Amino acid sequence: MGNGHSAQDEYLLEAILTNQEAEVSNILTKDSTRVNAPLLNGMTNPICRAAYLGKRNMVALILKHQGDINLKCGGKGNTPLMWSAWRNNVKMTQFLVSQGADIEATNNEGLNALDVAITRVSYATALFLKKQGLSPKPAEFYEDKLQVKFDVELFIEKLENEEQVHSFNIFYKRIEREEQEWLSKDLVIDPRETWKKWLTRNMNFEEPPMVPREDIPEDNQPHTTFYGKMTCYLNGINPYPPGHKNNPAKTNDTLDVLDKSKMKEPDQELGRNREENKEDDLVIEDLK
Incomplete structure (x- = not known):
């Protein structure tokens, strides 16, 4: 693992994962430097891993051995609280x-x-942290940071009002409605995309820019130019408007990348309480 404790680190990590509190205590007693040492080449550490897994008694044990409660780990540098x-x-x-x-x-x-x-x-955790004095930033701040698309404006509105939310599904309703409305339009690849952007997009395997046909000027419709037709055909969509002699369909075919049935479903775990091990009813030893 590159930190000089390969076998020992694996053993410590396994002891944490399998909830062997006595063994973890024994390891940290023998070598106190291990308590805040990185594991897996810095991707985690004892307290971050225990916090991530919801092992409160293990976290308590690590803190008793002088573990740093704000110790960061991973590429993003998350603290145990963030995990x-x-x-x-x-x-x-x-x-x-x-x-x-x-x-x-x-x-x-x-x-x-x-x-x-x-x-x-x-939401439940966000509400607790809000009550501790933290304030959410404007919705725009989170737009490019979301794990899945959801109604972040509604989320923050309810958070600001400190409302109780019993089902996180309410945060997806507006997004689902907007997606359905978007997919019901006659969508085509924007013929105004430059060759440079087209090349960069394809090299990076990015999705094509889709726009409603009605938003494109008549003299720049995709079926009127070689470039417009080529980009549509390459992505499996008919550049001609529905009802045209070259497109008898009543509505345009939707690209596979925008097919609702193939879109990534929201993570089933998102918004739920993800306490994986049942330590909630155990008495946590006083750390003082």
Whole structure:
């Protein structure tokens, strides 16, 4: 693993994953430097992994061995609090805050725990963090950071009002309606895309820019130019308007990349409480 503790790190990580508290305590007692040492080449560490998995007793044990409650890990530099927000684990979040976790700490992307919760549709955790004094940023801030598309404006509105939300599905209704309305239009590849952008897009395997045919001037319709027809045909769509002699369809065929049936479904775990192990009813040892 490149940090000089390959076998030992694997053993410590396995002990954390399998909830072997006595073994973890024994390892950290023998070598106290291990408590805050990186694991998996810096992708995680003992307290981040325990927090991510929702193992509150394990986190308590690590803290008792002088673990850093704000220790960052991974490419984004998330703290344990951010990982619990990521998993929408309210009880872990509450526990970490009660033990002094810095709620205002930010990761490498400038996001705090509340920001992370919002990008993951983790409403219950976001609501708790809001009540701790954190404030959400404008909806536009999160648009390019979302794990899945959802109604972030509605999310923040309810969060600001500190409303209880019992089903996160309400955050998808507007998006689904807008997608259905969009897909019902006569969509074509925008013929105004430049050759340079076309080349860059294809080299990066990006989706083509789609626009309603009605938004394109008559003299620049895709079926009137070689470039417009070529880009449409290459992506499996008829450049001619519905009803044209070269397109007898009543409505235009939708590209596979925009086919609703093939669109990625929202992560079933998003917005839910993802406490994976049942430590909630266990008594957590006093850390003081």
